[in-house]
Amino acid sequence: MTTQPSRETASKRSRRAEPINKRTFKNGKVTFWFQIDVGTKPDGSRDRERFTYDTQAQARREYRRITTEVAAGKYVKLLDITVTEAIDQWLNGRRGIRRITLQGYRNDLKPVRRRMGGKKLRQITKADGDGLVEWMLTEGRIDPRHYRPDSLMSQVAELIGQHPEGISAARIKTAFPDNDIHTCLSGLIRSGRVTRPRRAVYVLAINAQTHRVASGVKPVTVRSTLTTFGMVIQSYVDKGALPRNVIALVERPTDDINEDDDDEQAKSWTVEEVETFREAVRNERLYACWLLSCYGARRSEVLGVRWTRFDATALKVRRGRVAIGKETEENLPKSRRSRRDLPPPADLAEALDKLKALQQAECTALGTPWTDDRLIAVDETGVPIRPEYYSDMFQRLRQRAGLRRIPLKGLRNTSVSLMLKLGIPVHIVAAWHGHDPALSLGVYSDAQPEDLRAAGAALFG
Structure with missing residues (x-):
């Protein structure tokens, strides 16, 4: 009489059929491994791969999964790169x-x-x-490079520390002629190592940290x-x-909302605040550039426009200048919609004409020939304005005027919001700013408190 093997015996035989091997190291650690063919190499030979696991149960589970996927043609060979x-x-x-x-x-x-x-x-x-x-x-x-003794930031901070009465940006630039000093100084101010008591003069901050606290x-x-x-x-x-x-x-973190900070989420100004800013910068050399920003031009567009693209009938947006590390690159606009011709308002056209005449006079004083292919946004010597410097200058002018803090991009948001508030059709607002109409409503527009008050008051008459 033939006896049937028990279920337990059959299970053991099935597990033994799985080619799981055990390996014991000298330090006592035990691993379990197996080898199987996972495909064919380009030369036609079989592609045999070895898999190692810490436990026998894990090795068995992975053996069954991998062999099933190989048989179904669904196995993915994982990369062995960092x-x-x-x-x-x-x-x-x-x-x-x-x-x-x-x-x-x-x-x-x-x-x-x-x-x-x-x-x-x-x-x-x-x-x-x-x-x-x-x-x-x-x-x-934390970025330890900024605090290395041989880093540019540490060397500039050391030079500033040698002049407790203050040192000008021009002298710092002379000491480090081949480096972007303006970006370096901005980083030192943000990190609290250096302060600026007055324009273009820097001193070492009181109790300045020599190392960065984790944040x-x-x-x-x-x-x-x-x-x-x-x-x-x-x-x-x-x-x-x-x-x-x-x-x-992975769950994305949300922005922290501070219920006690009313200006934390401010991204635009009211029309009164814009007028205050325009009046505050009226005597600035680059007043025309600030006006262009107030009319909603991108920073890259303001810094990339040339005099050949401007006349009384149109300001043609064709190029943009952006910062890429320590370099500045001039390239095509951000998108096809960004390429546009803007009829300059009267105050903008007048400001641009004055700036052009001023730059021509500066070229004459320096003995430099004038050409219309020059950039509009340049300093007194004809050197193009760097994007970071333009943003930093906006914050200094904004602070001097006593206005709420918004990013430079907030002027663009303000321009969109005020145009929409005036009842200008959204497709025209989008065409003026060089973006999709959906962005005008969903991204750049911003409701001001007076808009909300008017909406609430109008609801029931």
Whole structure:
């Protein structure tokens, strides 16, 4: 009589049939591994891969999953490259985009390189993404390069410290002729190491820190990093090199709202505030440029327009100048809609004519020949204004006028909001500012308190 094997015996035989091997190291650590064919190499030979796990149960589970996927033709062979290598490959493959966009991607991915650059790309988990978010929000702003003795910031701070009475920006530039001193000084002021008691004069801050205290970045910076890093991961998922995009599962942090700060979310001014600013900068040399910003032009457009593109009938927006690291690049506008001809209002045309005459007189005094292909936004010597300097100058003028703090881009938001408030059709507002009509309503428009009061008062008469 033949006896049937018990269920337990059959289960043991089935498990033994799985080629799970055990390995014990000298230090006592035990691992479990197996080898299977996962495909065919380009030369026609079999592609045999080895897998190692810490527990036997995990090895069995993964063996069944992998063999099932191989049999169904769905197995994805994971890459054996680091996160830094994956980022470099992705950036090198980005073609057909502007340099400023590519530089933005590089900046977004810097925290990823610092946090997990040496880790294998195939080992990245959602927990790693969550850890990146927490680290950026608490410690991500630390940049030890700024505090190295051999860094430009430390050398400039040391020079300023040698002049307790103050040192001018011109003397600092003379000491470091081949460096972007204005950007360096702006960074020193933001970090609290240097103060500016009066225009173009700098002194070392009282109790200035020689090292940076750990601090986090804003949630919007974290969201930008996660978006770009998610694009990197998704590109490998699309190529079949990764099974899924784990960064897409990471929850994005929201902006902190301070209920006691009424101006925290201000992104535009009222018409009275704009008029105050226009009056405050009327005697500034670049008054025409500030007027152009008040009329909604982008910073890149203000700094990229040339005199050949201006006459009494039209100001033609054809180029833009943007900062890319220490360099400044002049290129095509941001989009097709950005290419436009703006009939200059009377006050803007008058201000531009005065600025042109002033620059011609400056060229005569310097013995420099005048040409109409010069940029409009230049200093007294004809050197183009850097984008960062233009933004910093706006904040100084804004503060001197006693106005609420908004970014330079807030002038563009203000222009859109005030045009819409005047009843100008949205498609005309969008055409003036060089963007899609949906952006005029959803991004750039901003309701002021008086608008809300009028809306509430009109509801029931």
